Amino acid sequence: MVQMNRGIVVDTSSSPHSLLRPVPISSSRIDDEFWTPRRRALREAGLPSQFEMCEATGRIDNFRRLSTGKNDPFQGRVYNDSDVYKLLEAASHALAEQHDQDLAATTDGVIEAIAGAQRPDGYVHSYFSLEHEHQRYSDLTTQHELYCAGHLIQAGIAHRRATGSGSRLFGVARRFADHICDTFGPDAREGVDGHEEIELALAELYRETGERNYLDQSIYFLQARGREPSLMPAVPGAYERSYYQDHLPVTDQTEVVGHAVRATYLATGMMDAALEAHRPDMARAATNLWESAFERKAYITGGLGARYEGESFGDDYELPNETAYAETCAAIGGVFWSWRMLCRTGDAKYADAIETALYNGVLSGVSLDGTKYFYVNPLTSRGGYERADWFDCACCPPNIARLLMSLPGYFYSTSEDSLWVHLYAAGGVRASLPDGRAIEVEVETRYPWDGDIRLKIVEAPVSEIALRVRIPGWCDRATVTVNGRGAQPDAAPGTYLEVKRRWNQGDVVSLSLPMPVRKLSSHPQVTTNQGRIALARGPLIYCVEAVDHASIDLLETALSRLDEFDMRHDRDLLGGVTILRTIGERLPKPFDERSQIRAVASNRNDEVDKLPITAIPYYAWGNRGVGAMQVWIPAI
């Protein structure tokens, strides 16, 4: 177990309105058969390939061109700096968990380029500095200057938390933050960025430095949205105000609308304000928005954003499968947001949302080998859709990298007298409670393939301490025992079960979270899913994929509502997955192939064509060539 505490994503250690305190990445260990191979692939193959893509596409060279002073033009899209920053943040989280000479050297080289690109006044944005220095801040609506700044700040903080107070990147970031604080405000220049991000970054900078100035600036930007007249001028190419969440003051917003990534980042920033300042209005609005997003506008995978148009949220229950947008970054933004909701309340429903996204709509965004990515995550594909090495707009690859590299930071929290266990994976945690008492727990489980979890006390204080273990919302027959005795009452789904006692070394808390195959139906207002069911087991949403159904047209198959499933774990398939098998039916075709329609027979017994169906976890689809895929399957 690593002793030195390195790497915190959201440092709520001193947040006055946070119930939960963070456990550093380096103090939380994931060593399992599920996450470890995924994270290793990202670390060993994904990060290097992303650095290569950033080099190959000129994203890093844009910075170098500034330091050389040559008058070379900018390469790529206006927001390309942000991809480099997010990748540096991912690398920093990886370094916090485990030192790596090569990765550190690569990181330092890129930081060198960025430092060289910083203007004397602290400003950093390679597009403007290379080509449009005099147009700085002239179009905050569409040009992403403060968005990029926010990612620089987050990267700087992560780098400092991983490598120590001498971080050069942190210095660069802070100087830019100071420049922004000097430039914008009620008594200076009024303005707000079209893409939220600076808000959460400045809040975290406040947490890192204790300088209230940064928090105030963050809150200024939050409150600069939705003014009349708008601070976001309707420049050519701009969307309507709701796309930027600029249609109403943020504390008056109750329905999540517009660009899904922007919306999640905004709500994340609002929760940062609620955690740090006395802002019940921000907390209430973010809570309303969360219910709008996660109770009425989220895919079963945790995917957010129904529409291609504006990469945006749709109406309540507007959740088409084939044309789902569900951008990987939006699912990630949902995790950031839900995490802060969880920190403030300790309500397990937020951890449920995090778990759902992580195992499904986030993880689908990256291939098993860690080098290919989905930007858009449909729930039905007719085939032909596959992951790409990179994107012209490459926000998703480094975003998934920074989340998964910091993943250990999301498994455990502490509070006054408790260690909270949010997520389950083999490994362990050594945490210090706020009063300084230490507790170390080892975790044995094959989760998510099996719901048996053993939490073994390695070290505990002599005084009483509570373990708060999450009973997932999907699990309605959980049992929890201590040292094999006495099932605990109150193991209700969607709660944290508290086991409070004086722990002895070797004590074992055992959770049994039964994982039958669950057949799920949608709220009937999700008209797309009427008459359909989805399969789930544990935290995993399943899908059917054409490659497992060679002789069948996948989209023409149906399940019986009453059929039972055979489960089998296949170590050789897709990095090891539990597959679900049953006998389905072929949907009848029209008698006359020239027609799209047929009369429904009054008795269908004579025409049923039975066929075997195999379902795999949704996150693993698209790793065996291109082909059709479906999550919501017709049920007869």
Next chain:
Amino acid sequence: MVQMNRGIVVDTSSSPHSLLRPVPISSSRIDDEFWTPRRRALREAGLPSQFEMCEATGRIDNFRRLSTGKNDPFQGRVYNDSDVYKLLEAASHALAEQHDQDLAATTDGVIEAIAGAQRPDGYVHSYFSLEHEHQRYSDLTTQHELYCAGHLIQAGIAHRRATGSGSRLFGVARRFADHICDTFGPDAREGVDGHEEIELALAELYRETGERNYLDQSIYFLQARGREPSLMPAVPGAYERSYYQDHLPVTDQTEVVGHAVRATYLATGMMDAALEAHRPDMARAATNLWESAFERKAYITGGLGARYEGESFGDDYELPNETAYAETCAAIGGVFWSWRMLCRTGDAKYADAIETALYNGVLSGVSLDGTKYFYVNPLTSRGGYERADWFDCACCPPNIARLLMSLPGYFYSTSEDSLWVHLYAAGGVRASLPDGRAIEVEVETRYPWDGDIRLKIVEAPVSEIALRVRIPGWCDRATVTVNGRGAQPDAAPGTYLEVKRRWNQGDVVSLSLPMPVRKLSSHPQVTTNQGRIALARGPLIYCVEAVDHASIDLLETALSRLDEFDMRHDRDLLGGVTILRTIGERLPKPFDERSQIRAVASNRNDEVDKLPITAIPYYAWGNRGVGAMQVWIPAI
């Protein structure tokens, strides 16, 4: 019965490759309880209101400004002339059927304005003549000059066929046609319009005048599509080539793609070439395209065009309900196209397609009072969608008017020794066979509410003649008797049943077309409709509408596949409709309203919430205020 023959839409009287010959509008009488009120509303309220809208929006004034010579600017959209032409065509069809002093006077006034706007060389296009005279024909891709010309020519022909050879509008149209023939061609200026229409217009002008020149010019324009390099330059704002059906030579096209109205007009023009010239390649391509459109890309209502983007056809079986585009004009274009397929082959499947569109996807385009219109015809609405008085792009209102005003021309045809009855409505027909023999038939029926049809011979030649009566594709237990005796064999669905004999006055051919409620399912590749059924009776597609289900959320209801229906004709509802009633079920909601999903119970008997369901004909929806509507209903 009117004796004088006035009004022919497609004059195949002498077409060498047409099996069927036309019956003039004035020789075919519709006097029934279904079409007559709809057509009267359009004639008495719809046409006047459309003339008013054309005045109010400057569409007619654009022509007047040219005749006055004042330098006033053009008002509206570049293709606005075409709306006036289509409205004149509609008025001409109405005048062909029945003289009307006021309508004739209105029509003459508008024709006066158009005549005054014609330039000395024959050119007519108020946008270019008012503002951009020197830019004539400079952007055929997007500027609709020849499209407008085509509608002028069609209007001129219709006006001449209604009012006689002195038609001033015909003279204007023909001069413009001559100008176009002089301007474009392989030995002159090469070019082709981005919106097909000139092709069919010139073919009809050939039929009207016998001048081969016009047919050749039509075929030139057909063959000018799909060249390499394209004759349609990619001007700013242009779509990709397939939008204009310019991606391949027309005779190489097998899949219908791009803008749906354009695609139907193109195929219609191709069929005109196939009917008039020896062009088996055109006939074959149009047949392939028809199968693509009507067997794999058509809505059950006859609606065409799945996508909002580009108002275009989607992929095979891509037929979303809520986001269906199904422009009224595309369904109408489908009728024009199918009519020519029918003329060439006498294959009843084309008449089936015409009937489906007329009773459903076309008729839904206009309100019961004849003055409000749908441009887009979804098959599911969550509410809030309603018909409008008019549109900025107002192609649909006059298009539906010209089709319904010419409707009697689509009911009957003749061929060598036969009278063909394609569609059924109370009324009658007096037709002359190609050899001059006359036959007059009176039709008694309550179709489409009842499938009993009596065709009574009023007058017949002494020699043998065949009645060919259509057995609709939806009717699988039809019986046909003559004078009450001897059911005819071969009354197979989707055929014309031939009854050939020497007819006596008073002979009666009786058709019995049973009309049980049909529960229809889609081809399974229409994933949207998996697990859903639609209701149909006779030629009518049904839907459920919120107003009939006051206490229920319409989109949360399901039907049983096995339930029976109660039918009842309600003379006071929606102008008189047969409604279908059954007991459905409420789709179960999640136990926890915070969740969108629920586990599917293994036994659902205990939780079924029964509720009454009423279905009305789809064409009649949206006439009782705004509210939800659904055609494809979940089936449990």
